[in-house]
Amino acid sequence: MSLRNNPFLRKRTRSIESIDESDRKRLRRLPTLPLDDEASSSMPSPGPSRGPSLSRLSLEGSFTQELARRLDQSPRRPRLSASSSFLHSAPLSSRASSIDDDGFHALIRSASASDIRRKRDSMGPGSEFPTFKEHSSFHVLKSVNNIDYSVPSPADATAGSPIGWSHSNALVFGRGNRVYYKSMADTEGVAQQLCKITDTMGNLALVQCAGEKHPNTAALATSNGYMQLWDLATKRPTLQWRMKGPRAMIFNATLLTVGDEKGALRHYDTRVNDPAKMKDQATKVTRHQGRITALAWNRDNFTVASGDQNGLILVWDIRKPRLPLEVGELVQRRRKMQHVGAITVRVFPTFSTPQGRRSRDRDVGGQALAWCPWYGKYLVSGDSAPDQTGTIRIWDIANDHGESPSSFSSSSSRTSERPKKLELDAQVTSLHFSPHINELLSTHGPGKVTEVPSLGNSIVDPLQSRMANAIVVHQFPLMRHVRTVCVARKGVAGSVLSPNGHRIVLAVPEEGQLKVWDVWGKFKAPKQQSLFESCAIR
Structure with a gap:
């Protein structure tokens, strides 16, 4: 057949x-x-096979x-075993x-690369996976030590959280109504008393240290309006005068700018030794309708920004001090810089008084108002809304005022990639720029609380924002997240950055502590190659 x-x-x-x-x-x-x-796991173990x-x-x-x-x-096409189903014949x-082994691994690499590209694209146009330099806070941020600290009685609504860091590397702070100073060269050293605030002067409200040219000068302000200048080297006062309700102050060389509780700004020339003459010669400007809570001088030494409890920010040119600059967002044919919440004022928890329980605002030691040190026309501000949220805003003073754009505006980063507003779930209590790297640090007080429904008879604690009582570091100007570290159980009232920009001191009044943290490392400039090395034969 x-x-x-x-x-x-x-x-x-x-x-x-x-x-x-x-x-x-x-x-x-x-x-x-x-x-x-x-x-x-439910599949049976396959038999031996040379293929994957x-x-x-x-x-x-x-x-x-x-x-x-x-x-x-x-x-x-691969042929499966004819004696069993697919699930039982995986080899x-x-x-x-x-698909051989090389092709199979190539397929794995292709799938992994596509996942990476998908994650990168989800970060936004032009985004890349961030890389952090050695002196970035991503690598450096860590706790150093704590310093005992206290503020006056919480029943006083005008009491602040005053701290200052001089260019002689001395930390000036209060313990009740006594002012202390401590050399930060020795973190374990003992603080020494500088002076005592008498009852007639009120409570210690503000501390501010002068700039690099006056490393031993510090200014103190009390709740009753007494102003004093101290020499930290001799431990003696050099000048004293009185004004009404100082609520914020800052040095610009020999010029001391003070904002009061009614919204007025005064510029005092501290070179004048006669207090009466200094008060008469002081320049006074008024435009704010609420208490001044934050001040920041630009590095150009001509421009100062002021913020108040109503969330309004004004920028002044000292050469034309009578009227503020018309900058900010266009609102009803006028430019305005306005926040929802107060600038650098946070609401502390309720406290007991003979009349009952109530809460109050407190001015903090740090300020949520800062000029960018590398691009001087950019101002960053933060607020504290009543619902315990905060917003960081970036203001382009040069473009808003009609000046030529700064080098930052003409950089490779596109304007659409730079957010002008960053909403956070915690109050912003202070802002600091690093002088060595493009990073911005914000400190936060109480955060927004989310109620959690109870399960049966069990009581579930409400959830608080992870940014509450924390340090948050952002890359600037894209505001990409670098690090978030919770630094306290209670609210961070404010902070002060060291003159060299390496450490920060956080004021936590409800814990009675000043917390010292390393934030940025030392910038190491690349070694320049000598002419002999560049010409050598390799």
């Missing part, structure tokens, strides 16, 4: 074709098969679909497999 007319052979051939067709159908259904951990086994692979999502697509489109035939 010829082979062509052999019925047994034709029957066997039809069986192979039917098996081959069923194999192809099973293979097309591959993307719908559950290949999660539970399904993989699907049961040994951690295949998920798009990678599984891509693998099935390539298998289905292969000119040499592929080594003779017919279309």
Whole structure:
């Protein structure tokens, strides 16, 4: 009998074709098969095979679909065992497999690369995975030590959290109504008393240290309006005068700018030794309708920004001090810099008084108002809204005022990539720029609280924002997140940055502590190659 007319052979051939067709159908259904951990654990252990086994692979999502697509489109389609189903015959035939080990690993690399690209694209246009330099806070941020600290009685609504850091590396702060100073060169050293605030002077409200040219000068202000200048080297006062309700102050060389509780600004020339003459010669400007809470001088020594309890920010040119600059957002045909909440004022928890329980605002030692040291026309401000949220805003003073754009505006970063507003779930109590790296640090007080429904009879504590009582570092100007570290159990009232920009001191009055932290490392300039080294034969 010829082979062509052999019925047994034709029957066997039809069986192979039917098996081959069923194999192809099973293979097309591959993307719908559950290949999660539970399904993989329920699969029996496959037999030995020289090809890769699907049961040994951690295949998920798009990678599984891509693998099935390539298998289905292969000119040499793998043939499955005819004696069992697909789930029980995961090993592929080594003779017919279309994906060898090299191709399989290439597929894994391709899927991983696509995941990376997808994550990168989700970060926004032009975004890349951030890389941090050695002196970035990403690597440096850590706690150093704590210093005992206290503020006057909480029943006094005018009491502040005064701290200052002089260019002679001395920290000036209060313990009740006594003023202390401590050399920060020795973190374990003992603080020494500078002076005592008498009852007639009120409570210690503000401390401010002068600039680099006057490293031993510090200014003190009390709740009853007494102003004093002290020489930290001789431990003696050099000048005293009185004004109404000082609430914020800052030095600009020999000029001391003070904001009061009614919204007025005064510029005092501290070179005048006669207090009466100094008060008469002081320049006074008024435009704010609320208490001044924050002041910041630009490094150009001509521009000063002021913020008040109503969230209004004004920028003044000392050469034309009578009217503020018209900068900010265009509101009703006029430019205005306005926040929802107060600038650098946070609401402390309720306290007991003979009349009952109430809460009050307190001016903090640090200020949520800062000029960018590298691009002097950019001002950053932060607020404290009543619902315990905060917003950081970036203001382009040069472009808003019609001046030529700064080098920052003409940089490679596009304007659309720089957010002008960053909303946070915690009050902003202070802002600091690093002088060495493009990073901005913000400190935060109480955060927004989210109520959690109780489960049966159990009481569940409300959830607080992870930025509450924390340090948050951002890359500037893109405001990408660098690090967030919770530094206290209670609210961070304010902070002061060291003159060299390496450390920060955080005031936590409710814990009675000043917390010292390393924030930025020392900038190491790249070593310049000598002429001999550049010409040497390598």
